[in-house]
Amino acid sequence: MSTLEDYITHFEQLADGLGLEYYPVDFELVPQNFMLEIAVYGVPVRMHHWSFGLRYIHQLLHQNMGHSRIFEVMFPGDPCRAYMMNQNSLAENVLVAAHVIGHADFVRRNALFERFLNMAGGRILEQSAARAHRLELALARHGQQEVEAVLDAALALEPHIDIQKDLYRAPYPEAGQRPPAAPGPFQQRYQILPGEAPPAAPATEHPALPPYPEYDLLWFIARHAPALQAWERDIFLAVREESFYFYPVHACQIMNEGWASYWHARLLREADFLPHALYLQAVKAHSDVVRPYAGEHQLALAVNPYHLGYSMWERIIEQQGIDAARRICSEEDDFGFLRNYLDADLAAELGLFSYQARKDGETRMLSRDLHDVREAILGPKYNYGAPRIAVERVQEDRSLILRHDHASDGRGLDLAAAEQVLNYVARVWRKPVTLHTVDFRGLPRLLTVNAPGTAHTTAEPA
Structure with missing residues (x-):
């Protein structure tokens, strides 16, 4: 009787024959x-924080109530x-093994x-464990209250990175770093005319900080x-590095889960080494994974990324072929994938619609427009x-001005x-x-904190 390890080996050989490059x-x-714990913390060993305990309780309740189930967790890398x-x-883990090979491809x-893997490195588990160790040292030296205050701020800003910038950024240019341009022939002649005094030295100006709106809040505060202090800066940069690592998982979720689901289904179909039962x-486990959340003839108010991605990849491969699908897999994220390849026919076939959920509990469908x-x-x-949110400027008294780009x-x-x-x-x-910023009605608001615990909101002048 074959073991799971045997089936994984056979799947890898089959995947190689089908052209997967994982x-x-x-x-x-x-x-x-x-x-x-992995699902809640994001990695097996991570910096300790009270918010992860809340997530653990939430996930445990959902799992015990049958609302969610974790089959696998995979960390990209080499x-x-x-x-x-x-x-x-065994059947579920056989499915999971094939699914993970699709993810790796x-x-x-x-x-x-x-x-992002080139920037953040492909050894997230080891890197995260090292950061957790440094945090334990900080806890021993500075106490839980001090360390937790810094983690509160860093984790509250966890998504606020600038994905257009590099993980390891150079500092802003200092004033006067750029040498003055050499004078041309006319300027040289003008400077030696009789009676001309040498030009006065320009007044020293402090460069604007930041020199442009800065959306990488974790980096800016750390810098x-x-x-x-150094240990506080280390916490901010550690949270930022993990945000960079996980960004592609967030930005490619529908593509990635759909691609893995397409390949686990295909590997299962062609796996003649699996016993029939x-x-x-x-x-059957595959059907449970890629179905919509709602039952038959019901409406689902959330999109199952496995179902949507799998349906889109099947349509693309059927109409354009596997080579075109692999090119799309290489070039797109979810934004380009949905805007370029979710067509009206498939959206209608899947019963997709937009809706509005009001605070009074009323939910109504808004549109089926693509x-x-x-x-x-x-x-x-x-x-x-x-x-x-961007850092707009740091004023002379070092107060910090942020602006919400709500139009974007x-x-x-x-x-x-x-x-x-x-x-x-x-x-x-x-x-x-x-x-x-603006409130939920779009009205301008000004939030100010002069000292921790003193936040107050006012209407911003028109």
């Missing part, structure tokens, strides 16, 4: 509680690391993954907070799912939540912090 995968069976739950049935092909059980459907799916993914992200802020985040920022900036 990073090698280290598979590991782990108990349920360990898998739950090699990839895949954790499978030892309480899964996507990660190696996709340009966004390639760029320019007036009184940040095991194959049927694995196919543009509206695409943007309803992609809107929460823009800018890592966070409001687009199309959202107003929950002012109570924004005040809490601003309080966190003020703890580490240690000078007044102000945010220009």
Whole structure:
């Protein structure tokens, strides 16, 4: 009787024959509680923080109520690391193994993954464990209250990176770094005319900080907070590095899960080494993974990325061929994938629509228009799912001015939540912090924190 390890070896050989070019995968069976911790913390060993405890309770309740189940967690890299739950049935783990090979192929092909893995490195587990160790040293030296205040701020700003910039950025140019241009022939003659005094030295000006709107809040605070200590800076940069590593997972979720689902289904179909009963059980698990959340003849208010991505890749491969699909896999993220390849026919076939959920509990369908459907799916993914906030300037007294680019992200802020985040920022900036934003109705608002715990909101002058 074959073991899971045997089936994985056969799947790898079959994948090679089908043209998959995947990073090698280290598979590991782990108990349920360990898998739950990975799902909550993001990695097996990470910096400790109270918010992860809340997430753990939330995930545990959902799992016990049957609303969610974790089959596997995979970390991209070379090699990839895949954790499978030892309480899964053999058929489920056979499906998971084929699915993970599909993920590993996507990660190696996709340009966004390639760029971010080159910057952040492909050894996230070791890097995260090293950061957790440094945090333990900081806890021993500075105490839980001090360290937790810094982690509160860093994790509150976790999505606020600038993905257009590099992970390891150079500092802003200093004033006077650029040498003056050499004088031309006319300037040289003018300078030696009789009676001409030498030009006065230009007045020293302090360069604007930042020299342009800065959207990488974690980097800016780590670099320019007036009184940040080295260990505090290290925490901000550690959270930022992990955000860079996980960004492609967020930005390619529909593509990636759909690609892995397409290949696990194809590998299962062509796996003549699987016993018939095991194959049927694995196919049943596949059907559960790629179906919409709602039952038959019901409406689902959330998109299952496995279902949508799988349906799109099947349509693309059927109409354009596997070579075109591999090119798309290399070039796109979810934004380009949905805008270029989710057509009206498929959207209608899948029953997709946009809707509005009101605070009074009323939910109503807004549109089945293809543009509206695409943007309803992609809107929460823009800018890592966070409001687009920029550092506008640091004033002479070192107070910090932030501005919400609400025109780009199309959202107003929950002012109570924004005040809490601003309080966190003020703890580490240690000078007044102000945010220009709008509320959920689009009305201008000004949030100010002069000292931690003193946030207040006013209407911004028209």
